[in-house]
Amino acid sequence: MEKIKVLFICHGNICRSPMAEFILKDMVQAQGLASQFEIASAATSTEEIWNGIGNPVYPPAREELARHSISCEGKRAVQLKKSDYDKYDYLIGMDTMNIRNIEKITGHRGGKIKMLLEYTGSTASVIDPWYSRKFDDTYRDIVTGCKAFLEYLQKQGKIEES
Template sequence: MIRVLFICHGNICRSPMAEFVLKDMVKSCGIAEQFEIASAATSTEEIWNGVGNPVYPPAKAELERHGISCEGKRAVLLKASDYDEYDYLIGMDSMNIRNMERMTGHVRGEKIHKLLKFAGSEADCQDPWYSGQFDVTYREVVAGCEGLLKYLKEEGKL
């Protein structure tokens, strides 16, 4: 079982987009049973009294444009124990990586990665909360997820 946790600031845009894009990809490839895929936040801004907000409507709409459902997903907070639970903790940008390191007590490297590294770039995945460009973020997420699957195959994990 390959366990992947995508992480962004609020867990309402980028990381759930990545979670559901990768779930769709592995299902299409017939390898879904080899994966556990989830997403989390580094901030409690979208979590009130222990209940997370649902995926931000424009992010949800962008996924739906591509036939991908994220129904039922609510924001959850990254826990230090997630480092031991998951094989890959994948942040969307450099600030996410710093927060992930602080929250888990581990540094970037073996398990902590930035998404677009898998697409051959050190760039941050654009935050559509600020840009409003959910289509651009979707394309970046797809490139990162495709790169992750290619990496797993090259490493002999698939």
């Protein structure tokens, strides 16, 4: 079975999308499903990328992950590329502005592009902690979304039970 390729996307790739990347990696590892996935994250902007080198995960986001024993060691911001649409099975944005920018960059609409909380049946955005400063709320939103995403994959028969 081919790996399920998931790309989480936010504006800068230093808060929400890397948090989602490492939360989902942690979840699939804990469930013995890690070998079935390829999980990454990217930015729609270049604001956190300088001379081709991305900034590391924003310290408060890194600290929130660490509070839950999740490491994001070595992660640096990268920008979404047009070719990522073909590479990944799921392009998951955090808010409606991300979705518009993902569509603009990839040249595709809908299909494999969704907001994370859509998997919970909600049209809500994942709270942006850059502005709210509530990294714990963002963490909870992402955990809720990732659990719902895994349930969706199970219902679709895409995950092989370990």
